[in-house]
Amino acid sequence: MASELILLEMKVSPFAPRVKIALREKGLEFEAREEDLLNKSSLLLEMNPVRKQIPVLIHNGKPICDSFTIVQYIDEVWNHKSPLLPSDPFERARARFWADYIDKKIYPIAKKLWIAPEGESMEAAKKELLESFKTLETELGEQPYFGGKSFGAFDISLITYHCYFHAFERLGNFSMVKECPKLVEWGERCMEKESVSKSLCDPIAIYEEALETRRILGV
Amino acid sequence: MASELILLEMKVSPFAPRVKIALREKGLEFEAREEDLLNKSSLLLEMNPVRKQIPVLIHNGKPICDSFTIVQYIDEVWNHKSPLLPSDPFERARARFWADYIDKKIYPIAKKLWIAPEGESMEAAKKELLESFKTLETELGEQPYFGGKSFGAFDISLITYHCYFHAFERLGNFSMVKECPKLVEWGERCMEKESVSKSLCDPIAIYEEALETRRILGV
Numbered sequence: 001m002a003s004e005l006i007l008l009e010m011k012v013s014p015f016a017p018r019v020k021i022a023l024r025e026k027g028l029e030f031e032a033r034e035e036d037l038l039n040k041s042s043l044l045l046e047m048n049p050v051r052k053q054i055p056v057l058i059h060n061g062k063p064i065c066d067s068f069t070i071v072q073y074i075d076e077v078w079n080h081k082s083p084l085l086p087s088d089p090f091e092r093a094r095a096r097f098w099a100d101y102i103d104k105k106i107y108p109i110a111k112k113l114w115i116a117p118e119g120e121s122m123e124a125a126k127k128e129l130l131e132s133f134k135t136l137e138t139e140l141g142e143q144p145y146f147g148g149k150s151f152g153a154f155d156i157s158l159i160t161y162h163c164y165f166h167a168f169e170r171l172g173n174f175s176m177v178k179e180c181p182k183l184v185e186w187g188e189r190c191m192e193k194e195s196v197s198k199s200l201c202d203p204i205a206i207y208e209e210a211l212e213t214r215r216i217l218g219v
Numbered sequence: 220m221a222s223e224l225i226l227l228e229m230k231v232s233p234f235a236p237r238v239k240i241a242l243r244e245k246g247l248e249f250e251a252r253e254e255d256l257l258n259k260s261s262l263l264l265e266m267n268p269v270r271k272q273i274p275v276l277i278h279n280g281k282p283i284c285d286s287f288t289i290v291q292y293i294d295e296v297w298n299h300k301s302p303l304l305p306s307d308p309f310e311r312a313r314a315r316f317w318a319d320y321i322d323k324k325i326y327p328i329a330k331k332l333w334i335a336p337e338g339e340s341m342e343a344a345k346k347e348l349l350e351s352f353k354t355l356e357t358e359l360g361e362q363p364y365f366g367g368k369s370f371g372a373f374d375i376s377l378i379t380y381h382c383y384f385h386a387f388e389r390l391g392n393f394s395m396v397k398e399c400p401k402l403v404e405w406g407e408r409c410m411e412k413e414s415v416s417k418s419l420c421d422p423i424a425i426y427e428e429a430l431e432t433r434r435i436l437g438v
Contacts, residue, residue, distance in 0.1 A: 050320065050354060062309055069315045076308040089295040090281055096288040101269065135269060 005030035016055035024195035126172035166203035224249035233379040235274035243414035345391035385422035
């Protein structure tokens with residue numbers, strides 16, 4: 001039986017695109033349904049009653065929630081091609097550690113920078129974001145991917161911020177190429193993959209969304 | 220070669236005991252070293268330079284960090300007995316979802332309740348904590364364990380809060396047996412396992428630590 005895969009998503013989000021990349025890496029067909037967070041669908045509320053958040057992957061009627069958990073699920077169920085998690089338990093633990101780091105560090109700092117007024121708050125958010133990016137750059141080292149020689153779950157967790165780089169630079173008035181050249185090279189390398197480039201948003205649209213959020217909040 | 224296992228821990232914490240339970244479920248010997256968070260050891264800083272947090276499991280000199288990541292690592296490396304994660308990918312995703320829920324919900328609310336002044340703040344923290352416990356109780360349903368028929372990683376994530384129940388009750392002035400009878404029964408069932416009872420702290424000592432924290436903060 002062919003699998004029925006429905007993805008409840010929001011295009012402008014660092015989370016749902018991770019699932020799309022993983023599905024595309026595995027060569028799977030899926031139906032994506034855009035959610036409106038101000039008016040959540042009854043399907044979303046039914047499928048993720050505890051968190052009520054996207055992304056949710058509905059696989060033959062059964063929901064799997066949380067982006068990194070979904071990526072691991074996809075890797076475990078469709079293990080015939082493009083392994084996303086390393087086979088070695090130590091390397092797998094490393095991928096999980098950094099996926100968690102990205103969620104606990106990058107997302108909250110990015111949110112701060114998004115709405116920080118010009119001046120001290122913006123400078124503090126920018127400093128914190130660049131420190132985290134530099135920590136990640138050190139971890140990347142001279143490898144082509146965070147997963148080592150091949151693209152994997154650790155890369156997937158971070159690459160969905162690639163389309164936010166432009167907004168970060170414009171809002172924080174800095175240059176990613178100057179500050180984190182290896183991270184930019186890594187991002188370009190990942191973007192050569194169709195699974196990635198097809199799943200990420202337009203950086204200009206994201207920057208415009210940031211400006212709109214700031215306008216609404218009166219920043 | 221016998222594995223050398225060193226656990227950098229703090230006894231009074233919901234995190235490190237998870238690792239001890241997993242190691243004991245697998246019948247593994249380990250050396251536990253207590254850390255002082257106000258004066259972290261050079262070993263901790265070397266082994267977890269990014270987060271600088273316990274627990275860290277050092278396996279033959281290599282560090283694995285973050286309690287749930289360590290539990291998964293232990294389960295993957297020593298897969299000959301006592302499986303901790305379910306073999307079915309959907310059930311494994313469910314265990315990961317709830318482990319994440321416990322870390323993102325229970326821990327922050329418990330911290331709030333810990334230091335909330337009597338009155339409105341305490342009532343709000345207590346309400347939020349009980350709501351989360353009831354959500355978990357619904358998920359448990361009529362099963363003996365969160366893992367179903369057998370004790371597993373989802374149980375491990377939550378059981379390390381069992382020794383905090385007494386402090387929660389005393390601080391919030393409520394009865395766990397009245398509010399969440401099934402959760403209490405589940406906790407007692409888990410405590411019959413030596414792996415669990417040997418790894419958890421004395422509830423009275425935890426309550427005293429809460430009172431001491433409140434005294435220092437002037438609550």
